[in-house]
Amino acid sequence: MSPxxxxxxxxxxxxxxxxxxxxxxxxxxxxxxxxxxxxxxxxVTAVLLGLVAIGAMIxxxxxxxxxxxxxxxxxxxxxxxxxxxxxxxxxxxxGAAVGYAVLAAxxxxxxxxxxxxxxxxxxxxxxxxxxxxxxxTAVIIVLQAPAPDRFVPLLFGSTVLLVLTGFAASRVRRGAxxxxxxxx
Numbered sequence: 001m002s003p004x005x006x007x008x009x010x011x012x013x014x015x016x017x018x019x020x021x022x023x024x025x026x027x028x029x030x031x032x033x034x035x036x037x038x039x040x041x042x043x044v045t046a047v048l049l050g051l052v053a054i055g056a057m058i059x060x061x062x063x064x065x066x067x068x069x070x071x072x073x074x075x076x077x078x079x080x081x082x083x084x085x086x087x088x089x090x091x092x093x094x095g096a097a098v099g100y101a102v103l104a105a106x107x108x109x110x111x112x113x114x115x116x117x118x119x120x121x122x123x124x125x126x127x128x129x130x131x132x133x134x135x136x137t138a139v140i141i142v143l144q145a146p147a148p149d150r151f152v153p154l155l156f157g158s159t160v161l162l163v164l165t166g167f168a169a170s171r172v173r174r175g176a177x178x179x180x181x182x183x184x
Contacts, residue, residue: 032076039176043075043169044068050165051158062154064140066092067162069133074166078179082130083166085180089159091131095120096152099141113142 032040048063048071055062070092073083081087098120106112116138124130137155140146163180170179 035173036176039169039173040076043165044071047071047075047162047165050161060150060154062158064137064155066095066133066136066140067155067158069136070131070159071162071165073131073133074162074179075169078166078170078177079181081181082132083179084182085163086182086184087124087129087131087134088163089156090127090129091124091134092137092155092159093152094123094127094129095134095137096141096148096155098123099138100148102138103142103145108142108145110143113139116142 048068051063051067070088073080074088077083099116102112102116102119106115117135120135120138124134141151166179170176
């Protein structure tokens with residue numbers, strides 16, 4: 001070995017990776033207790049009946065399928081990001097905006113509805129407002145073309161009502177997960 005070899009930096013041995021363990025298989029969530037299931041089902045049914053009653057009083061359909069899906073998320077999976085107020089309220093409003101924009105640009109068709117769904121999903125992901133039922137809101141707007149001056153305020157009010165009932169219902173049953181996990 002030359003005298004200069006001792007002055008050269010010696011390579012550091014790389015650590016050997018730990019043996020990979022087999023990934024844990026995904027499992028379905030635990031079955032809710034009877035009390036928890038009844039609580040969730042009762043809360044969802046009550047808020048949806050409330051939307052129907054409001055719609056009957058003002059002679060306007062307030063209950064639309066995406067809101068039923070939103071209610072199910074808020075009351076049965078209150079800790080998921082998809083159920084949080086930011087996603088529920090802003091997500092549906094983004095879906096409405098995209099739906100009306102696509103409707104204005106491309107008209108009402110299945111093709112346009114599919115584009116509106118994709119754009120809504122992309123914008124909701126970018127805005128950090130994940131809420132899959134909001135994608136369906138965009139589709140409904142493109143396919144049914146409801147009057148925006150009536151539809152958007154009802155949609156906004158309905159999403160706020162869903163969030164408030166989720167908040168209230170989570171405080172009624174002892175031991176229930178608190179909703180929301182975060183407001184914004």
